[in-house]
Amino acid sequence: MTKIPQYTKLLELYKEITLLNNINGVLYWDFEVMMPKKGTEQRSEELAYMSGLIHERNISPQIGKLLKKIQEHKSFDDLSFQQKRNVELIMRDYEKATKIPVAFAKELAKHGAISTEHWKTAKAKADFSIFRDDLAKMIELKKQEAAYLNPDGDPYDVLLDDYEYGFNKKIYDKIFAEAKSGLTPLIQSLVTATNQPDDSLILRKCPVRVQTALAHDVAAFVHYDLNAGRIDTAVHPFTTGYFDDVRITIAFDENDFTNSFFATMHEVGHALYEQNIAPEFKYQPIGKATSSAMHEGQARFIENIIGRNPAFWEFYLEKFKKITGKIFKDVQLEPFAHAINKVVPSKIRIHADPLTYSMHIILRYELEKALFADKLTVDELPSFWNEKMEEYLGIEIENDAEGILQDTHYAWGLFGYFPTYALGSYYNAQFLKVLKKDLPTWEDQLREGKIQAILDWLNKNIRRVGKLYDPLDLVKRVTGEDFTAKYFVEEVKNKYTKLYGL
Numbered sequence: 107m108t109k110i111p112q113y114t115k116l117l118e119l120y121k122e123i124t125l126l127n128n129i130n131g132v133l134y135w136d137f138e139v140m141m142p143k144k145g146t147e148q149r150s151e152e153l154a155y156m157s158g159l160i161h162e163r164n165i166s167p168q169i170g171k172l173l174k175k176i177q178e179h180k181s182f183d184d185l186s187f188q189q190k191r192n193v194e195l196i197m198r199d200y201e202k203a204t205k206i207p208v209a210f211a212k213e214l215a216k217h218g219a220i221s222t223e224h225w226k227t228a229k230a231k232a233d234f235s236i237f238r239d240d241l242a243k244m245i246e247l248k249k250q251e252a253a254y255l256n257p258d259g260d261p262y263d264v265l266l267d268d269y270e271y272g273f274n275k276k277i278y279d280k281i282f283a284e285a286k287s288g289l290t291p292l293i294q295s296l297v298t299a300t301n302q303p304d305d306s307l308i309l310r311k312c313p314v315r316v317q318t319a320l321a322h323d324v325a326a327f328v329h330y331d332l333n334a335g336r337i338d339t340a341v342h343p344f345t346t347g348y349f350d351d352v353r354i355t356i357a358f359d360e361n362d363f364t365n366s367f368f369a370t371m372h373e374v375g376h377a378l379y380e381q382n383i384a385p386e387f388k389y390q391p392i393g394k395a396t397s398s399a400m401h402e403g404q405a406r407f408i409e410n411i412i413g414r415n416p417a418f419w420e421f422y423l424e425k426f427k428k429i430t431g432k433i434f435k436d437v438q439l440e441p442f443a444h445a446i447n448k449v450v451p452s453k454i455r456i457h458a459d460p461l462t463y464s465m466h467i468i469l470r471y472e473l474e475k476a477l478f479a480d481k482l483t484v485d486e487l488p489s490f491w492n493e494k495m496e497e498y499l500g501i502e503i504e505n506d507a508e509g510i511l512q513d514t515h516y517a518w519g520l521f522g523y524f525p526t527y528a529l530g531s532y533y534n535a536q537f538l539k540v541l542k543k544d545l546p547t548w549e550d551q552l553r554e555g556k557i558q559a560i561l562d563w564l565n566k567n568i569r570r571v572g573k574l575y576d577p578l579d580l581v582k583r584v585t586g587e588d589f590t591a592k593y594f595v596e597e598v599k600n601k602y603t604k605l606y607g608l
């Protein structure tokens with residue numbers, strides 16, 4: 107309750123926007139999973155209409171007026187911590203949305219669509235020159251956008267903060283230096299180790315029917331509530347939903363069950379976050395995940411820290427063999443756990459293992475940082491990329507399609523976004539350090555197939571609190587320390603040297 111009627115009104119508006127977003131989410135899920143082929147054009151129009159409607163609501167001057175009245179109200183100080191946080195979060199989004207002129211936002215979106223078309227051609231022909239001019243223009247547009255958001259700020263710092271609140275070059279420089287110095291020698295020693303994993307333990311024909319049964323079984327094991335969710339098939343796995351209806355999708359490869367199996371664990375990790383935010387926060391700004399990188403972290407916690415953990419397989423392998431029948435009958439625990447944790451440098455980011463993945467991200471960060479500081483020109487990008495790949499992962503890039511052109515992000519102007527992809531795993535390792543202290547038997551419990559205490563820990567410390575705190579504050583609250591990547595390095599060093607018998 108509050109003595110400020112404008113606060114109540116503001117939260118009502120926020121609830122409406124949330125409902126619209128949820129409706130949009132179901133339309134999108136249907137588009138990806140259920141919709142008949144012919145419906146594409148019609149649905150695209152519906153989705154575009156909804157996006158326009160939501161944007162209009164987000165920048166409504168009424169929100170600006172209410173925010174002002176609330177802050178000037180004599181009872182403002184009587185608002186609770188949670189209520190003040192709600193006001194702060196709405197204000198942050200409102201200011202951001204209204205600082206960008208509508209005409210500029212349209213130009214940016216239009217150029218994104220055009221440059222994405224050219225990027226597709228450039229990638230297909232492995233010819234950077236086709237995309238060069240679009241990219242140069244996009245970089246100028248993003249500098250302009252940064253200036254709108256914060257005219258006094260460093261452009262790349264502004265973009266970094268835009269994707270993960272509170273982050274800047276200073277923080278990334280520190281954590282990526284920690285990661286780089288630890289990971290480079292580790293990757294080198296794993297790649298040259300004589301004891302290499304045996305792929306034939308994994309790459310066996312496994313029918314979709316069996317993989318579906320596995321997906322349902324492992325989802326139930328980590329307590330994914332199917333009365334508040336669904337598992338369906340889509341081209342690219344994703345999760346969508348809110349509190350009591352959070353759905354995941356996965357894709358199947360008959361010759362490699364790990365794709366659907368770990369995608370299930372990953373997406374369920376996302377879903378569990380949404381399903382376990384404090385129910386009393388529903389329809390409020392605090393009733394959301396801390397950040398997208400924290401969301402990704404929660405997904406990887408289930409996928410990597412649980413799913414790729416040899417302790418989990420000590421319990422799960424027998425069950426796995428029962429479900430898969432004859433296919434994996436001869437498989438032994440140790441070589442199998444090694445095989446699902448194979449480290450191999452690759453040209454393509456999305457095919458990278460959890461360890462070399464960081465190097466792909468660090469490369470992109472260094473490139474973007476130099477680019478926005480005018481220390482690197484657009485024409486130098488392909489060779490910068492190729493030299494770094496050679497230096498960090500010992501990989502020779504033969505053409506730009508497998509180099510600078512591999513991701514769609516830059517065509518859309520997503521500079522400052524890639525660095526957030528590394529954060530989830532670093533957050534996790536720092537949290538894990540505390541979880542181990544609070545729950546020293548966590549791996550013994552996994553060995554016995556018990557997961558409740560681990561899930562309780564995640565719920566209490568991370569999922570339930572929703573967006574009450576910004577990511578760096580949450581890390582500090584839970585761990586008592588500033589954010590660091592040193593625990594990630596420690597964790598993977600420990601895990602992989604054991605797996606590789608070094």
Ligand code: ZN
Binds near residue numbers: 372376402405
């Ligand atoms: Zn994810």
